[in-house]
Amino acid sequence: MKLLWFSLLLNITVATIQAQTTSYKFDFGTDRAAKGYIAVTPTTAFSYKTGYGFDQGSTVEAIDRGGNALTGDYITSNKPFYFSVKLPDGNYDVKLILGDAKGTSATTVRAECRRLMLENIRTENGKQVTRTFTVHIKDSVIKDDHNKVISNVKLKSRESDYLHWDNLLTIEFNDSLPKVCAMEIVPNEVAATIFLAGNSTVVDQAREPWAAWGQMIPRFFEPYVTAIGNYAESGETMKAFARERRLDKIWSLAKPGDYLFIEFTHNDQKPGGNHLDPFTTYKQTLKEWIAEARKRGMTPVLVTSMHRRNFDSSSHIINTLGDYPEAMRQTAAEEKVALIDLNAMSKTLYEAWGPETSLKAFVHYPANTFPGQTTALADNTHFSPYGAYELARCIVKGIVAANLPVAKYLIKSTIEFDPAHPDAVGNFFWPQSAFVNAVKPDGN
Known part of the structure; x- marks a missing residue:
C-alpha cells in the first residue's frame, strides 16, 4: 500500500x-x-x-x-x-x-x-x-x-x-x-528472528526480474521456530544503514536468541561520504555492530559479499571487492564471530557456471522480455531469481558449516549443496509475480 x-x-x-x-x-x-x-x-x-x-x-x-x-x-x-x-x-x-x-x-x-x-x-x-x-x-x-x-x-x-x-x-x-x-x-513471540542487514544483493527485491538471496532464504527454514527479518535495502552502505535508522529499528525489535547477519561491501568500497576503508573504518564499524548485538543477547554473523560477475580470459573470477572480504574474515577471527564466506563460495559457484551459464543467474535479458523493457538488461551485480536461489543455498551451507544453533531448524532435505555443482537452471521453477520493473536497483 x-x-x-x-x-x-x-x-x-x-x-x-x-x-x-x-x-x-x-x-x-x-x-x-x-x-x-x-x-x-x-x-x-x-x-x-x-x-x-x-x-x-x-x-x-x-x-x-x-x-x-x-x-x-x-x-x-x-x-x-x-x-x-x-x-x-x-x-x-x-x-x-x-x-x-x-x-x-x-x-x-x-x-x-x-x-x-x-x-x-x-x-x-x-x-x-x-x-x-x-x-x-x-x-x-x-x-x-x-x-x-x-x-x-x-x-x-x-x-x-x-x-x-x-x-x-x-x-x-x-x-x-x-x-x-x-x-x-x-x-x-518465541521464534528466533534472523535480522538481515545488507544492500541490494540481500534485500527483498520488489519487482521482477530482480532478486536477492535474502528473499529466498525463508523457504529453507522450518516453521514456528525461526523468522527472517530482512531489513536490507538497495544502495545501502553501513554508514547509510545506521544513519537512516534501519539499524535502530532492528535494535528496537531484537530479543535474546535472535541473530544479526551482516553483509556489506559493494557500496562501502566506493569513494564519497559513505566510504569505509577495509582494514580501518570498515572493521571498526563491524566491531561496533557486533558489540551492540551481543549487548542484546543476539548472535552476530558476518557474511562476506559475493563476487560480481567478472571473468578473466581463462574463465576465472576477477576480484572487484578489494580487501573487504579479507577484512571481514579478519574481524570474524578477532571477535570470535561466526563467518559465512559467501565470497569464497560465490567464486566457486560462478566458475562452475562459467561465463555463459552464469548469465542465467544474473539479470541479463534481451529487450522486450518484460513489459516496458525496451532495451536489453545486462547487470553483472544483481541476480535473477535462479541466481538468488543458488546463493541462498550457499548461505544455508554456510550456516551449517559455521555450526550455528539455528542450523537445526533448516529443512533437512535442502541442506546438501555443493557450489561446485549448482542446481541446473533448467530445473529451476519460478512463477513470475505481477510486478515488473526494468529499472536497475541502486548500487553496483
Whole structure:
C-alpha cells in the first residue's frame, strides 16, 4: 500500500494499535464459511475498515465442490493474486490449507516483496495439504521499551510502493494452479528472528526480474521456530544503514536468541561520504555492530559479499571487492564471530557456471522480455531469481558449516549443496509475480 496511507495510520494512538486483532481464521471460497472462520469470497476486497481482503487488483474466482465447509471450496486464479491483512510488526505463523477435493493443484506462496515462503506445493487429484510458514513483518515506526514511538526509519521515495513497511502482511499466491481453501494467522513471540542487514544483493527485491538471496532464504527454514527479518535495502552502505535508522529499528525489535547477519561491501568500497576503508573504518564499524548485538543477547554473523560477475580470459573470477572480504574474515577471527564466506563460495559457484551459464543467474535479458523493457538488461551485480536461489543455498551451507544453533531448524532435505555443482537452471521453477520493473536497483 502507498506510504501516504501508512503515514496517516501512524497518527492513531498506541492503545488502538495494541487493541488491533492479531489472529485470524479465513475460509476461502464461497460465503459458506466453517464455524469460527471469516468467509473470504471473490468480492472480499481489502479495506482498512475490515483489515483484510484481496489486494493489488487481484482477480479471483471461487469454486465450490460441496461437502466440508472448510475444505469443500477454494479460491483460485490464472494470475498471481494477493491477500493482505492489517497487523502490527512482528512474527506470525501462517497456516494454509491448499488443494482441491476433486482436482489437482500447484501453489507457490510468497510474502511481502516476493519473499519465498512455500515452493511449488503440489497436490494429487482429490488431495489437500496443510502447510505452515513463519513470517516477519515490519513497519517504519521505532518504539522504546515502553511502546512509545520515538522515531521512524528514514525511507527512500521508491520504498513507498514496497509491500513492506506498511503494517500489512501481504501474501502472494502464485503458480500454475493455485488453490487456497483456508488460512490461519497467529502471532509468534518465541521464534528466533534472523535480522538481515545488507544492500541490494540481500534485500527483498520488489519487482521482477530482480532478486536477492535474502528473499529466498525463508523457504529453507522450518516453521514456528525461526523468522527472517530482512531489513536490507538497495544502495545501502553501513554508514547509510545506521544513519537512516534501519539499524535502530532492528535494535528496537531484537530479543535474546535472535541473530544479526551482516553483509556489506559493494557500496562501502566506493569513494564519497559513505566510504569505509577495509582494514580501518570498515572493521571498526563491524566491531561496533557486533558489540551492540551481543549487548542484546543476539548472535552476530558476518557474511562476506559475493563476487560480481567478472571473468578473466581463462574463465576465472576477477576480484572487484578489494580487501573487504579479507577484512571481514579478519574481524570474524578477532571477535570470535561466526563467518559465512559467501565470497569464497560465490567464486566457486560462478566458475562452475562459467561465463555463459552464469548469465542465467544474473539479470541479463534481451529487450522486450518484460513489459516496458525496451532495451536489453545486462547487470553483472544483481541476480535473477535462479541466481538468488543458488546463493541462498550457499548461505544455508554456510550456516551449517559455521555450526550455528539455528542450523537445526533448516529443512533437512535442502541442506546438501555443493557450489561446485549448482542446481541446473533448467530445473529451476519460478512463477513470475505481477510486478515488473526494468529499472536497475541502486548500487553496483
